Amino acid sequence: MPASRARTPRNTLSSELIVQTALDLMEAKGTDAFSLRGLAAELGVGPMALYTYFRNKDDLYDAVRDHLMALVPAVPQELAWPDQVRSVCRGMRALMLQHPCLAQLLGSRPLSGHETARVAEGLLGVLRSAGLDAETAARTHTTLFTYVLGATSWEIQMAAERRDPDSWRRLRTTMESLSSHQYPTVVELAAELARTTGGDEQFDYGLDLLLAGLEVRRPS
Amino acid sequence: MPASRARTPRNTLSSELIVQTALDLMEAKGTDAFSLRGLAAELGVGPMALYTYFRNKDDLYDAVRDHLMALVPAVPQELAWPDQVRSVCRGMRALMLQHPCLAQLLGSRPLSGHETARVAEGLLGVLRSAGLDAETAARTHTTLFTYVLGATSWEIQMAAERRDPDSWRRLRTTMESLSSHQYPTVVELAAELARTTGGDEQFDYGLDLLLAGLEVRRPS
DNA sequence: CGGTGTACTATACACCGTACGTTATAGCTT
DNA sequence: AAGCTATAACGTACGGTGTATAGTACACCG
Structure with missing residues (x-):
């Protein structure tokens, strides 16, 4: 007999374990392949x-997102405010690059969770103490x-x-099929666009463009 | 007899018809519910x-996206360059708001298609003629x-x-559960954040922040 | 020792995208 | 007009998905 598969012991599961394992899986196999x-x-x-711990798949996604948002570092207090802003934004970007599923989760799930509020608190605090009104x-x-999210x-x-x-090959051939008569600038800047994409x-x-614009407008 | 369902005539389908119908369906039922x-x-x-006209679902998505990108209006030639930039960005945003699935398609599908190139050409042309180097x-x-995409x-x-x-209720209760001791600024600005979200x-x-920053940096 | 709550299981349903092989017809050739 | 061929649309089937519902066995408490 195929041994009616021993029942798993009683408390092998927990929200934390599920979330952590889900995160590992998403990063190993890709967010889309997660099931x-x-x-x-x-x-x-x-x-x-799993339904003992989460109402449905989306609920689990929310938990994973909040779990990741907890890893956004706190605002360093010793810097001037523009560098504090830079620090927060870069920290967020770094985390998204390290955990690509975070980008997907932020883009496709509604906003919620304490850790998300924590991150907002940090950035908002910096902006207010820079003298911006509400x-x-x-x-x-x-x-x-x-x-940050879009970029x-x-x-x-x-x-x-x-x-x-x-x-990748499809993109290349599409690019090459563009006549430089129809799209002169795209063709001219193709290499430049490819080189400067990301990084x-x-x-x-x-980010500096935004900060420069902000400083221009800021009441001194 | 249930009449072995008359075979549909020979050329009822076409790429254009499929794309248009797909778009209609996505907007009627929501992009996620599309199948x-x-x-x-x-x-x-x-x-x-459908597989006579598209290799797979993603291929169809690409076609729908390009179909929509064709609706981004051309750059108005009579304006000063910052207003040209505003015009393109606002046009893109307006189109995304009108066809929410475009946002999803742009965010989750690789870049390709002539219409996408056309839009890029317009904006790049403006920027170059404003005196920016490659x-x-x-x-x-x-x-x-x-x-534009992120916002x-x-x-x-x-x-x-x-x-x-x-x-929506979930978000409200999350917000209300935030102690103003832990997250004073978020709580203080909650109304402000809600009011200023979107629009x-x-x-x-x-957009003005970016343009202001650009003007500061631009070689006059 | 018996009862109760609950963590996990089994089964089932309604869907999904699409690989594969088949059929009928529109249009060309003769 | 007859026949051929290319192909547009079809049917079937497979392996997958999320989850509703009902059931089962264990931990704990009286």
């Missing part, structure tokens, strides 16, 4: 066991946040594309 | 009929593009969340 069944298998458990601080926070998600996306030979320099360039 | 089977049913056709133009283009995706996301009563003003604020 509850795969996660359950990895944990040596039936798929439905409305400007809120607007600036949203601007910075969406810039870094795009960077991750492009990196993934470069890694996939099929999609610390590109990210900092946009 | 090839549903699309085929809408067209009165078996699911496999590298700066490329960097600025990427910055603007990722800002508008976020806006769409938040709007969707507000529409879903379940998720033309918020988008233009960030």
Whole structure:
């Protein structure tokens, strides 16, 4: 007899273990390939066991996102405020690059979780102590946040594309099919665009643009 | 007899018809709920009929995205360059708001398609004629593009969340559970953040920040 | 020792994308 | 007009998904 598979002992599972394992799996196999069944298998458990800890898959996604947001470092207190802003934004970007699934989770899940609030608190505090009024601080926070999210998600996306030979080749041939008569500037700058896509320099360039604009507008 | 369902006539389908119907469906039922089977049913056709025109679902997504990018308006020639930039970015945002699936497609599919190149050509041309060198133009283009994408995706996301009563209530209770001792600034600015999330003003604020920064750095 | 709550399991359903092989027809050639 | 061929649409099937529902066995408490 195939030995009616010994029942797994009683408390092998916990929210923390599930979240951690889910995160590991997403990074190992890619966020899109992640499935509850795969996660359950990895944990040596039936798929439905997960529902004791999470109402559904999206609920688990939220938990993973908050788990990751906890890793965004605190604002360093000893810097001037523009460098504090830089520090927070770079920290966020670094974390997204290290955990690409975070980009996906931030982009496709509604906002919630204490750790997300913690990060917002840090950045908002910096902006207020820089002398911005409530409305400007809120607007600036949203601007910075969406810039970081957009720029870094795009960077991750492009990196993934470069890694996939099929999609990379498709892009190359599309580019080469563009007549320099129709799209002179794109053709002229193709190499430049490819070279400057992603990377610390590109990210900092946009960030500095925002900070420079902010300083121009700031009440001295 | 149930009449062995009359075979659909020979040339009912075409790439254009499929793309248009797919787009309609995505906007009617939501991008996530879109499926090839549903699309085929809408067209009165078996699911496999679609594979005559598209290699797979992703291929269809790419076609839909390019179809939408064709609707980004051309750069108005009579304006000063900063207003040209504003015009392109706002046009892109408007299109994304009108077709929320575009945000999703741009964020999750690799770059390709002639229409995408057309849009890039317009913006790059403006930047070059503003006097930016090749590298700066490329960097600025990427910055603007990722800002528009990030800001508008976020806006769409938040709007969707507000529409879903379940998720909206969850956010409210999370916010209310934040002690103003732990997160004083978030609590203080909660109303402000909610009020300033999304909308033309918020988008233009960030865009103006970028343009102001650009002007500071630009060789006069 | 018996009862109760609950952590895990089993089964099942309704879907999904798509590989593979088949069929019928539109249009060309003769 | 007859026949051939290319191909548009089809049917079937496979392996996967999330999760509703009902069941089971263990830990703990009286």
